[in-house]
Amino acid sequence: MAGHSKFKNIMHRKGAQDARRARDFAKIIREITVAAKTGLPDPAFNPRLRAAVAAARAVNMPKDNVDRAIKKAAGSGEGDNFQEVRYEGYGTAGVAIIVEALTDNRNRTASDVRAAFNKYGGSLGEMNSVSFMFERLGVITYPESVAEYDAMFEAAIEAEAENVDLVDGYYEITCPMGNFFAVRDALESKFSDPESAKIEWRPSNTVTLTEDNAQTLLKLIDTLEDHDDVQNVFANFDLPDDVAERLSV
Template identity: 75%
Template sequence: MAGHSQFKNIMHRKGAQDARRARQFAKVIREITVAARSGLPEPASNPRLRAAISAAREVNMPKDTVDRAIKKATGAGGGDDYVEVRYEGYGPAGVAVIVEALTDNRNRTASDVRAAFSKYGGSLGETNSVSFMFQRLGVVTYPRSVSSEDEMLEAAIEAGADNVVSDVEHHEVTCPMEEFFAVRDALETRFGEPQSARIEWRPETTVALDEDKARSVLKLIDVLEENDDVQSVYANFDLSDEVAQALAA
């Protein structure tokens, strides 16, 4: 794997997942809030809310917490108002970075993101300055144990997906963004709830990094992800097995 996914794997091996649990919950609750307000508060009638609830399960958020977030979002007053914002720029070594945020204060978030880029050897660019180097794809992941490679590939293609990559642990199904909800629902009907299902930015080309440059890029991504307003960070770097092992040591 390249870029953000590989970074997350490294951080998980370091045990950082538990330390970030509260922050993960806060980010998911923001997404639930926006999703619940964008359509009906019933998951069956609101694909984005279904995806947000799936993300909540992924981080082991209690059902009561999810239900309270939906009720708060759709009740009187409705809590905070969040807007979706995307930032793009370059990190160390010319790595392209996309930052997605949900914020109730655009000026604060823009200032924080710009400061992070500047402090850690990058530069914030204009909208669309790097996104042309990425594809917007739906990504649905299942444990390897749910089916054979052939069965998953057949089901995914029938559902409208483009590709399936299977390894010893997972099946990863990718599809056009426009087909994401249809593909996810078709696979869920056949195989049950996926391990994860989301729309991501996937790089079309990647930048290979040595250990020093990788540490600089990962520090920038780490700081960005620690910002409460930031929901997701994507980058087009690639790490060799040797570099990944050195970082995870």
């Protein structure tokens, strides 16, 4: 289901995402900065910072960049002051969308997000207008090559994860948000660093897209993801494989 598995549903946009590596680096640096400022500057004692550092490693960010960001955030307190904000609304075909951002100017970010929704036939709603249709879950991914399914499943369940799915060559382990760091650390100790480890909004139900409305919706999501302040975008759409293939041509 789209909005459920990034590997399956947005794979056709991977090339465009790779081309935005510099912007992705900037987003991760911003998360590292906030994590280091809101907790201890040592990843060993700051689970959020440890997750941000892992995300940096996953995209091959140079260690010097990570170290500089932590050092700057842990310094005199000068520099960027980012706030965490969330926006909720509807896109084409009534698809529910949640946008997470880190911003130093809430008015600017809200205006830009609203403009993007309006441009592509959507509407920005109030806080909690769509989040009731989602569940907050910890999501940890490993390449299939790290272990046999039975070994991964046993380790995940022992760590009190809820489920293990094999999706496009990756194990996707899900767990309640409250267990996220414990599950991640247990799996990390057994299988080393995961490919990714995040807390995500997972939809309870999905909207199946056609080729026509999928194009408009994906343009909206691309526009939101391209914004410097936006960290994550989640949506409750289902993109059938045949539609994804036609759009990737």
